[in-house]
Amino acid sequence: MTKAFDMLELLGDHAEGVSAARAAEVTGHPFSTAYRLLGGLVETGYADFDPSTKAYTLGLEVFRLGQKVAHRRGFAGSSKDLLQTLTRTTGESSILSVRRADAALTVLTVDGPQFRTTTDPGDESPLHTSALGQALLAHDANVDRTVDALVLEPRTPQSVTDADELRAKLERIRELGWAGQSEENDVGMNALAVPVFDLDGRLLAALALAAPVFRRTLDELVEFVPQLREAATAVAARMPR
Known part of the structure; x- marks a missing residue:
């Protein structure tokens, strides 16, 4: 286990990546x-491997765990002020996510000023x-291949669980430029x-506004698309x- 932690430390010190040969030499x-x-x-997701460069780098699993710790310690983030402005101008909670x-x-x-989001960093x-x-x-x-591989389990009675229905929705999202x-x-x-x-x-990430149904309908959220896009660019x- 200690050797694995040593390897994580090594990857942390080499943001540009390190080969297995170099890792062996250093450790x-x-x-x-x-x-x-x-x-x-x-x-296990703690490292990524790039076949083209043969280099290993830290994986998103490290980031996910780090976010849990950072959230508990009040981590602000380089884009925190942008989300704060978005929330202030719209009155709703804002969320930034990446693909993992x-x-x-x-x-x-x-x-938001009157409602807490249902998700936390990590x-x-x-x-x-x-x-x-x-x-x-x-x-x-490779959206079609990805959809085929997904396990479309419902989280609520409204969740889309049919692959063809999901594909149709994703096509509309690409046409509209937003997902609701x-x-x-x-x-x-x-x-x-x-x-x-x-x-x-x-594609770097996705930025969202969230609101309880009793405060804001989806159509009302759509009115904030210009502000959301401006914040996404920033x-x-x-x-x-």
Whole structure:
């Protein structure tokens, strides 16, 4: 176990990535041991492997756990002020999420003045039920294959569990430029999300507004699409390339 932690520390010190050979050299482990340890970290999500460069980097599982700790310690985040402005101007909770396997991983939230969000940094929501997940899934380069592989379990009676129905919804999301859901992910909650793209059109994240159904209908949330898109552009400018 200590060797695995040593390997995580090494990956943390090499943000650009490190090869198995280099990892063995730095740690003093035999190549076979370093290769096995790195493979185990990749399998569990604590490391990523790039076949083109043969380099290992820290995985999103480390980020997910770090977010849990950061949230408990009041971590603000580089885009916190942007979400705070979005919440202030709309009066609703804002949420930023990134793709992690078959889920949307919450990385930042700002509660609305009258309602707390139902997700915290480090939490995950299914791609097929949450507005954030649907916004991310709609722009998957292999969306049909991904939908086929998803287990479309319902979270509420309103959740979409039919693959063809989900595909049709994802097509509408691409056409409209936003994803909306009403009580599909959490009973009593509406949410609207837009994708966050960098200047090259690469999908970075998704940004959402969430509101209880008694305060804001989905149609009313749609009125905030311009503000949501403006905030998404600002967030993209601050995210690492």
